[in-house]
Amino acid sequence: MAGSGVGLWRRLFVISSFVGFAWYLFNRKTFSVFIPNLIQELQWREENIGATTSAFVVGFTLSQIAFSTLPDRISLRWVYCLCLLGSSMMNIILGLFHHSLVSFASLWLVNGFFQGFGWPAIVRMTALWFSPSHRGRILGVAGVGGNLAGMCAPAFFQALAVSVGGWRSVFIAVGVSGLAISLLLVIITRASPNEVLDESDESFNIGSGKSAGKQARVSLQIVLANSLLWIVSLSHLVVNFAKMVMCDWASIYLMYDKKWEQHKAVLSLGAYEMGGVVGCLLIGFLADLFMVKYRHLKSYARLPIVIGCSVVAAVSLQLMRDAQPQHTVVTVGMGRIKQSP
Secondary structure, eight states: OHHHHHHHHHHHHHHHHHHHHHHHHHHHHHHHHTHHHHHHHSOOOHHHHHHHHHHHHHHHHHHHHHHTTGGGTSOHHHHHHHHHHHHHHHHHHHHHSOOOHHHHHHHHHHHHHHHTTHHHHHHHHHHHHSOHHHHHHHHHHHHHHHHHHHHHHHHHHHHHHHHHTSHHHHHHHHHHHHHHHHHHHHHHOOSSGGGTSOTTOOSOOOTTOGGGGSOOOOOHHHHHTOHHHHHHHHHHHHHHHHHHIIIIIHHHHHHHTSOOOHHHHHHTHHHHHHHHHHHHHHHHHHHHHHHHHTGGGGGGGGHHHHHHHHHHHHHHHHHHHHOOHHHHHHHHHHHTTTOOO
């Protein structure tokens, strides 16, 4: 009975990670999609866009620091759900009121702070629910949720803006739907099997065991001496640099450098995420395959995939720079096949 109960919660967690990460991305994409509108309606300049984008990154970075200690004080389930709620509230506030550049950037910084908890919480909970040989595919499914949201957001947001009265209404609508989803996630999400089993119940063994949530504390010196961690960090630097370029500047680049019309430039952002759907599923499958085939290498088994993703991201950026306008959408899509779970 314990096994079947945990199996149900495990499936609900997969659904929760897919739906939840999709709405995290919806709450992040509102700004990217409506950058041309901000330039036209609020008379923003490129440096204003850059300042707001940088504010988001600062908030996101601060959340990564906070995440190292927060799960020790509060359940990952609440971190995951409450941060989606907080991100949704920021979108509602941005849509309801007129803001100066400073207040808009400040609220977007707070949104970045809430956003930064979403994916790490999913990764940590996946490690508690699934064994290492299955985590890649599960994280790939969660990533696809975000990619589908990003792929649909440009067209959906533009259509919604026309029908409900502008970009501010879209911010509010996305935020309100995010509030509803966050409440749903509270109901269907459990951070680990320990939350649905009695502590004395040993009849069901989850991947790494029940002690998975009790990680040994590691000193900063050991972390800094880990060569694999440095390689992964440098890879993420390249990949996230490419991601920021695609998400926040692609529409401006296509409009002003490639002379695209606004609606075509905005819709092309969906092609970037379209590539991510393929990338998340493919790389999730390869990550699990490598973990099984080269299990003696432990975490190093995924290293070729990490490096390969960085190479593809760098090459794709170069291709986009040299691409003709009619090829740019395809190139943007290629750039997204890099998301490694």
